[in-house]
């Protein structure tokens with residue numbers, strides 16, 4: 687993952703785009719790219735362009751990685767911390783096979 691982040695940062699810096707990558711803009715870009723991903727499933731989730739799904743998923747992750755890099759977050763740590771929280775919010779004994787939000791289990 688570190689090599690991917692380095693490559694993303696080089697891509698950004700080679701184009702002098704860091705000035706545009708404020709946390710605010712990066713967070714908005716995550717939402718925008720997430721919407722582009724959803725377009726694949728808008729009217730028919732049986733037929734979609736898997737190559738476009740890959741592209742949009744990569745766009746979402748690129749902005750997530752750049753926002754994490756901005757704050758110098760340890761991605762593995764923040765992901766594991768969140769999974770720890772979710773394991774407490776969604777204990778297997780209550781959440782198994784259910785799609786309910788944690789406060790509706």
Ligand SMILES: [Mg+2]
Pocket residue numbers: 719722741742745
């Ligand atoms: Mg896109």
